[in-house]
Amino acid sequence: SAKAEGRRTFRFFEPEMDAVAKARRQLEFDLRSAVADHAFEIHYQPLVDLGSGAITGCEALLRWRHPTRGMISPAEFIPIAEDTGLINEIGAWTLATACSEAATWDADITLAVNISPVQFRQPSLALLVASVLGASRLPANRLELEITEAVLIHDDDAALSTLTQLRALGVRISLDDFGTGYSSLSYLQRFPFDKIKIDRSFVGDIGTAEGSSAIVQAVVNIAAARRMTTTAEGVETDQQRQILSSLGCTQMQGWLFSPAIPAAAFRKLLASHSATCAA
Ligand code: C2E
Ligand code: MG
Ligand code: MG
Ligand code: MG
DSSP states (O other), X not given: OHHHHHHHXXXXXXXXXXXXXXXXXXXXXXXXXXXXXXXXXXXXXXXXXXXXXXXXXXXXXXXXXXXXXXXXXXXXXXXXXXXXXXXXXXXXXXXXXXXXXXXTSSSOOEEEXXXXXXXXXXXXXXXXHHHHHHHXXXXXXXXXXXXXXXXXXXXXXXXXXHHHHHHHTTOEEEEEEETSTTOOHHHHHHSOOSEEEEOHHHHHTTTTOHHHHHHHHHHHHHHHHTTOEEEEEOOOSHHXXXXXXXXXXXXXXXXXXXXXXXXXXXXXXXXXXXXXXXX
């Protein structure tokens, strides 16, 4: 019978599903203690001006040093942190730590921090940002918050109100991973952004496929018309850098210049880079 069949099918998959669920529960459990055990660290990736070659900013990227599994990618643990709500605590820690760190640098560069859609929906987000800025003494105009289009699709009014509150504090807002997911050009019309980050998927084949440079050019033109800057993500080759520069893109981020590195190494990079630029 169908019922017996169903039961048989269920049994067939059971051990495998059980293993997946178990691994996931274990990771959830470990993530909970990671917050308490200070197992997170922040790495910084430079953002480089395409015109001058100077480092004009950086992005804070979260790293989790798991006690037995080593470094776990944020692509793996951020979704779990979002499902469990732990992202609010982790995100607040990341924001506070990155701002305090950046405030001590001897360089007038921006700091970009990723804000999860779950954090973005917290009505207290602007209050948190204000208190972190106050405590760290990082000037508000040096902080950029990176959000994705996912935060804009559900509740336009709440999203607009949060964006307005954040911009009233003087912080900048970047639209991350532009061109993926639910991209709509109308978001650029309705919401105030300071910067568009062009997703790595467009940058990756910019030197090989005809289509991508036309798309990047279109985004750069729209951004310029709306007084926004553009950052190309995932720049890995000098050819990509040259094309992006000729298209009028403002900034680049990618392994061509540097991956995300620990705070101490980033501080050294800033010092040696500004020395090179001055020479
Ligand atoms: P994202 O915000 O788009 O960050 C850029 C990602 O591209 C980073 O991956 C960075 O290491 C990677 N990347 C940079 N240059 C290159 C390149 O030239 N080639 C390639 N292949 N990749 C490059 P990462 O650090 O693994 O982070 C992945 C994602 O996890 C981030 O994407 C962001 O969405 C999320 N994430 C990271 N840190 C945080 C955080 O503190 N809070 C939240 N909510 N999300 C975070
Ligand atoms: Mg980002
Ligand atoms: Mg991105
Ligand atoms: Mg991305």
